[in-house]
Amino acid sequence: MKNILSRLSLSDKSSDRRDFLRNAGLGGLSLGLAFDNRPEQEMEFITQKVGRSSKPSDLKITDMRVAILQGVPFSSPIIRIDTNQGIVGWGEVRDGASANYALMLKSRLLGKNPCNVEQIFKQIKQFGGQSRAAGGVCGVEMALWDLAGKAYDVPVYQLLGGKYRDFIRLYADTPEANNYEDFAKNMQKRREQGYTFLKMDFGIGMLADEPGMLVNASNWSVKQQWSDREPGKLGNYANTKHPFTRIQVTKKGLDRLADHVGKVREIVGYDLPLAADHFGHFDVNTAIQIGKAMEPFRLAWLEDLVPWMYTDQWKQISDAIDTPTLTGEDIYLKEGFIKLIDAKAVDMIHPDLASSGGLLETKKIGDYAEEKGIPMAMHFAGSPISMMANIHCAAATENFVALEHHGVDVPGWEDLVTGMKPIVEKGFVRVPEKPGLGVELNEEVAKKFLKKGGTWFAPTDMWNTRDSADREWS
Structure with missing residues (x-):
């Protein structure tokens, strides 16, 4: 034609x-x-x-709707952007974030050409914030790239400058168990699934019920690292930044953690990289002590020992221990990463594309780190829509190491989309060659994951009207 x-x-x-x-x-x-x-x-x-996608210069956004999926593995609002040419772009708000972060942007998108991705991103990025507050901007940016790739009939990685690799390595959390024997069985399952990079969680929460392990922990709800529903006498542990709890780990506690990690390492073996995360809320001194205790086990990295914004503390930790340090899953935009990189505060960076600014911003982050000799792993905990955005970005970024996959054990996870089957093969994902992100939402399957009481891409006309002046300068 x-x-x-x-x-x-x-x-x-x-x-x-x-x-x-x-x-x-x-x-x-x-x-x-x-x-x-x-x-x-x-x-x-x-x-x-x-197909009107043969006229990308005439492409216009006509609508945006959202459906919230639950258990994929967490809550994930899926974005659908419609156009005047009938092609649809898919995006995803970060796990655990409100769909309204995306819907509030609709009035800024209607009538625009989605192929002008960077221009639109610069106009809406002011409405994003750190961590989940960035979810709307990033989810929209994913959908714009999907539309642009479909309009020009190329995979998104090609629009980002081409690819460095054909396969993207995944890393998976190690399944928890009540004893080391069951843990070993779970680890064998991961090996059979083909994963060659693993991550484990351990921290002061596992010491909370054992005497002589922690100092100043009895008045905090130490096991409630994520939930803010159980405040302790000293305040809400989940929402108190690490240095301010004044919790310390005793020598007995450090030995207990080292014994645990040592047994896990024996089960995993030393041929596979093993990273660690979710340590709890404590200060920089305790972080260094834990880091030194872990050095015999050659962990791939220690993640989020203290909040990401404490650049000087990160540098203290990184300078004091030999195990690589890593942070970044809650940082929005490249400036926060640049500060850490320029200060030589961390050994690796760890953006979550659904918080860091989307595909192009994350590639810019990776490229800047690459110039400074810093590797980039990527955090991810969503549906296959967001995974494909990560896959294209990882393919186009030279210093990429591995991408997290949190939905390994979610039944039906791969069936949430069409266009790629299987998605994961022996711990790797082949970079899609189809236009856009390379997949389409499988609505029949996805409806089974619809959040209870939620609506399926219901009309969003109440978000059509722009009611504020957005210019950031006078």
């Missing part, structure tokens, strides 16, 4: 058009006569079944 349109555009005479149509079998003389001397109507007729 592209050749047909090309030849038609070069033909100035109606008789030439009729001859061409006759020879091409597209209506012959009767079609030519029907539109004689009316080339605009003739062109409209012969292209009525042509």
Whole structure:
């Protein structure tokens, strides 16, 4: 059809058009006569079944809707952006974030050409914030790239400059168990699944019920690292930044943690990288002590020992221990990463694309780190829609190491999308070659994950009207 349109555009005479149509079998003389001397109507007729994605310069956003999925593995609002040419772009708000972070952007998107991804991103990025507050901006940016790739009929990684690799390595959390024997069975399952990079959780929560392990912990709800529903006498542990709890780990506690990690390492073996996360809330001194205790086990990294914004404390920790340090899953935009990198405060960075600014911003983050000799792992805990955004970004970024996969054990996770089956093969994902992100939401399956009481891509007309001035300067 592209050749047909090309030849038609070069033909100035109606008789030439009729001859061409006759020879091409597209209506012959009767079609030519029907539109004689009316080339605009003739062109409209012969292209009525042509995908309008062949005109990316005319593409416009006409609608945006959201459906919230639950248990994929967490809560994930899926974004659908519609266009005047019938192509649809898919995006995803970060796990645990409100769909309203995306919906509030709708009035800024209507009528715009989604192919102008960076321009639109610069206009809406002011409405994002650290961690989950960035979810709307990043989810929209994913959907824009999906649309742009479909409009130009290329995979998104090509729009980001091409790819460095054909396969993306995943790392998976190690399944927890009540004893080391069951843990060993779970680890064997991970090996059989083909994962070659693992991560474990351990921290002061596992010491909370054992005497002589922790100092100043009895008045905090130490086991409630994530839930703020159980405040202790000294305040809400989940929402108190690490240095301010003044919890310390005793020598007995450090030995207990080292014994645990040592047994896990024996089960995992030393041929596989093993990273660690979720240590609890304590100060920089305790972080260093834990870091030193872990050095015999050659962990791939120690993650989020203290909050990411404490650059000087991160540098203290990184300078004091030999195990690599890593942070970044809650940082929005490249500036926060640049500060850590320039200060030589961490050994690795760990953006979550659904918080860091989306595909292009995360690639910029990775590229800056690469120039400074810093590797990039990527955090991810969502549906296959967000995973594919990560896959394209990882393919296009040279210093990429591994991408987290939190949905390994979620039944039906891979069936949430069509266009790629299987998604994960022996711990790796092949980079898609289809246009856009390379997958489409499988609505029949996805409806089974719809949040209880939620609606399926219901109309969002209440978000159509822009009601504020957005300019950030005078």
